[in-house]
Amino acid sequence: MADGADAFCLREVLVAFTACLGEQREVRVDPYLAGWKGLIRFLNTLGTVFSFISKDAVTKIQILENYRNSDQREKYLTVQSMVEYELANGLVDLKKRSEHPDSGCRTFLRLHRALRWLQMFLEGLRTGEEDSKTSVICSEAYNASLANYHPWIIRKAATVAFYVLPTRNTFLENMNVGTADEAVAMLGDALPFICKVYDITEELYAQHKLLDLP
Numbered sequence: 001m002a003d004g005a006d007a008f009c010l011r012e013v014l015v016a017f018t019a020c021l022g023e024q025r026e027v028r029v030d031p032y033l034a035g036w037k038g039l040i041r042f043l044n045t046l047g048t049v050f051s052f053i054s055k056d057a058v059t060k061i062q063i064l065e066n067y068r069n070s071d072q073r074e075k076y077l078t079v080q081s082m083v084e085y086e087l088a089n090g091l092v093d094l095k096k097r098s099e100h101p102d103s104g105c106r107t108f109l110r111l112h113r114a115l116r117w118l119q120m121f122l123e124g125l126r127t128g129e130e131d132s133k134t135s136v137i138c139s140e141a142y143n144a145s146l147a148n149y150h151p152w153i154i155r156k157a158a159t160v161a162f163y164v165l166p167t168r169n170t171f172l173e174n175m176n177v178g179t180a181d182e183a184v185a186m187l188g189d190a191l192p193f194i195c196k197v198y199d200i201t202e203e204l205y206a207q208h209k210l211l212d213l214p
């Protein structure tokens with residue numbers, strides 16, 4: 001369970017995603033990872049049924065943090081510099097996972113796809129009716145995004161896990177930012193930033209034909 005300094009706070013997560021955007025449309029890696037780490041803290045409070053999801057996300061965050069702590073840390077400051085560096089030095093497996101199975105580019109792409117889910121999920125929560133089912137909002141967002149990249153067994157496990165999610169208002173009240181209405185207002189302020197981060201990354205990956213990295 002999260003408590004004390006470890007407790008989830010929606011504000012912190014949203015601030016982190018807002019801080020990703022640089023003046024030159026660059027996407028900064030550190031706040032991006034900080035945003036995901038905050039979300040995973042929250043995910044861990046929802047029950048062990050979500051462990052398989054948080055484990056995978058933590059592994060991916062760790063891979064990217066290792067690059068940020070390596071001698072090449074400057075190359076991984078932004079998504080743009082990472083793509084440029086890894087492509088220029090042949091550090092990305094483009095066709096089949098082989099020599100560089102954990103490149104920054106393919107690892108980041110997995111989180112980027114999950115960001116699309118997050119964007120749709122938060123938008124669904126924001127605009128949903130008071131008593132709407134979080135599980136339905138979550139599966140709809142998942143089916144329209146991440147599910148397209150997952151094999152049947154993972155889609156099945158994810159769908160089963162979604163059933164335990166509490167109702168929309170309980171969910172929003174657990175965000176530690178006040179009432180459900182206040183949480184909705186905060187989501188409204190932050191979502192445009194999340195969308196922007198997503199769009200810039202999508203455009204960059206499309207330009208370099210990296211959207212299908214194995």
Ligand code: 1Q0
Pocket residue numbers: 010039040042043052053056057110111113114117122125138142146154158165175214
């Ligand atoms: C609130 C409910 C959260 C539900 C999370 C939905 C996402 C489901 C994703 C299922 C992932 C299953 C684990 C394994 C997947 C990998 O095969 C896959 C591909 O990687 P690879 O190396 O095999 O090519 N990995 C991924 O697709 C990455 C998945 C990352 C998912 C990160 C989800 C983190 C969720 C955080 C909870 C957010 C709570 C929202 C709070 C809202 C506040 C109003």
